[in-house]
Amino acid sequence: MAEVGVSGADLHRLRDILALLRPDNGTGAGPVEVAYEVLDLLEPLLHVDGISFQEMHVGRHQSMHRSYVQASEAGEHVALDAAQIAAYDRENPPDTIMRYWWQLPCSLVDRTGRPQLTTIRMFYTASEWAAHPVQIDYFRCADSLLLAYPTGGGSTLRILTAREAAPAFGLRELTLMELLQPHLLPLLRAVRAEVTAPRVDDAGSVITQRQIEILHLVALGLPNRRIGHLLGISEATVRKHLENSFERMGVQSRTEAVHWLHEHEHEAEAVS
Missing domain, CATH: 1.10.10.10 (Winged helix-like DNA-binding domain superfamily/Winged helix DNA-binding domain)
Incomplete structure (x- = not known):
């Protein structure tokens, strides 16, 4: 692991995350709370100041919307449902990203129907990305890292983070996320099951x-x-x-x- 920049401290955090991802993790917490704990651990592991879990739905005809966002930023937690996200998108229309969606690495999971782990800088140089309309109008980051899983019908579950300034994500971060990739999907599915379950009023x-x-x-x-x-x-x-x-x-x-x-x-x- 040392050759890709993964340290002993990284492996310790990785073990902590894998322990939380076990069904018998012993915390007694529900999937949403466990997801927050995992996001909180991923922030220092990936050297970022914010990370989110999102459910996204993409159609072939310039249609894209998110139905759930759960984010952690420096210990602050927030969850947005479809109505709250729609209100945000009305104030901040994602027109530019939709115009370029099928050219961007974030659409690879939609194009292939297979899980994808990508970064912006895997496909664009620093100068190319700095001049890209999506970077100027929407992302405003030096690099982003996305782990995305297809769930059928144009829907995907995604973990997304970004760095506002250099350095770009490298082999270290990709290796760590590759190790976690097989283990994160069951938790993301459980979160969606919890937040979409009909509420039974006592x-x-x-x-x-x-x-x-x-x-x-x-x-x-x-x-x-x-x-x-x-x-x-x-x-x-x-x-x-x-x-x-x-x-x-x-x-x-x-x-x-x-x-x-x-x-x-x-x-x-x-x-x-």
């Missing part, structure tokens, strides 16, 4: 515990007067609680409300 996050108590008694077929007596509140208070809970749940009847409660409680139990 009943208690929509209606109050008192309203849940009342609905459990409604499910037993008890009238409002009897429910009030059992809970030590007035019949009018029971009626008001039901009206408020119906509005929050978006239902119109006692039967619909009971069905809603049972459905949400069962889904929450299944997720937990």
Whole structure:
């Protein structure tokens, strides 16, 4: 490893990352949190000040959009969903990069349908890249490094980082990422599964515990007067609680409300 510039400290960080990428890593953290830990370790390993994981969708007819970005920069973490990314792109249109997309190394994964590890400077000299419209209008970096995996249907999962100033990425960084390449994809897939999973609202996050108590008694077929007596509140208070809970749940009847409660409680139990 010494001949490509990989040090003992690099190998130690590499081992730490591989340990996190194991399914039984012992952290108890979900994929998103593990991904942040991996990105945090990749920053010093690659000697960069920011790195991101992105899901991208590319069509053949000048269409490109990202549906998820998770980034780490000097310990600061940020995650953007499709709506937030679309808002950003409206303010910063990626027109220039789309114009040159199929000529750039970032499109190799789309063109070949195979995983790709590339840098800008593998394809452009420093002067060529400095004069390139994408560098001037969009990237504004001395070099970028991209590890990209195709996932089908024009979608890719990518790890992207860049250096604003020289030196360019070299054999050291490419070797380290090549060693990690087979191990990163399962984590990236797990992150996407976690962030795209339908959110199950716990009943208690929509209606109050008192309203849940009342609905459990409604499910037993008890009238409002009897429910009030059992809970030590007035019949009018029971009626008001039901009206408020119906509005929050978006239902119109006692039967619909009971069905809603049972459905949400069962889904929450299944997720937990």
